Amino acid sequence: MLKKTILLENKASLTTKNLQLVIKTDVRESTIPIEEIGFIVLDHPEIYLSIPAMNFLIENNAALIVCSTNHLPNGLFLNLNSHHIQQEIFKQQINASVPLKKQLWQQTIVEKITNQGILLEKITGSKNSFDFLASKVLSGDSSNMEGVAASQYWKSFFEMKFKRERFGDYPNNFLNYGYAILRAATARALSGSGLLNTLGIHHKSKYNAFALADDIMEPFRPIVDEKVFELMQNYDEQELNTLLKSELLQILTRTVYFKEEKSPLMVALQKTASSLQQCYTGERKKIKYPKLWI
Incomplete structure (x- = not known):
């Protein structure tokens, strides 16, 4: 079922009340069935969230996103008990071999560069060499084709002079917001598949609680880039x-495409996360990433 974003x-x-989320403001009161909610973005310093409401939301695998004073997503509450064999999956993930993680990262970066190339061609109307760059990605991306592609991508993406920086000038603020929403949606999907977000494939910072989400969201970033360009x-x-x-939040319902079907992004992320779990347990050899365009 397609979940709502609030x-x-x-x-x-x-x-x-009665398994409904009750939202009261100065002007209205509304109720929403909790099982219909996928994401709630809290972007005001005087929002009161009761503990029972928080627990019901988390038990139904809703993601609660808290924004800081700059109105960018800053924190995320997730269900830590969302899969029936979670401990077993954690063990498989923790014990994953280095060659396996390098292969998974290679697949991920091939998908990312391919998607960047497709979007760049759509925007500029010109052919590019991103298919060639994707073909040169080695195990673990040891030659850093991701960095080479990123340099070419951002030089050509906007008509204006642009440098991609976390705290940079416009439109970095638009990109940052979109990426934060994508990161939260990816983390929610991974948690729902019983995976440990802290333990990444490639990202390894000891300060990063969502390293795996940062890995798996990479091929989906062009969805945000496309929306920001629009x-x-x-x-x-x-x-x-x-x-x-509100426009940026719509990326969560944007259609992507698998071989057999099309799917909203938030549902597709669940399929991708499930396939990653199967890679850790030895049931699959490749992560199931969708096509972003057909």
């Missing part, structure tokens, strides 16, 4: 507002 930017209280064409604003945030 953005709260005003003072509100969130409680629960917003820049249609709006003059350079600061995030409610409308632009």
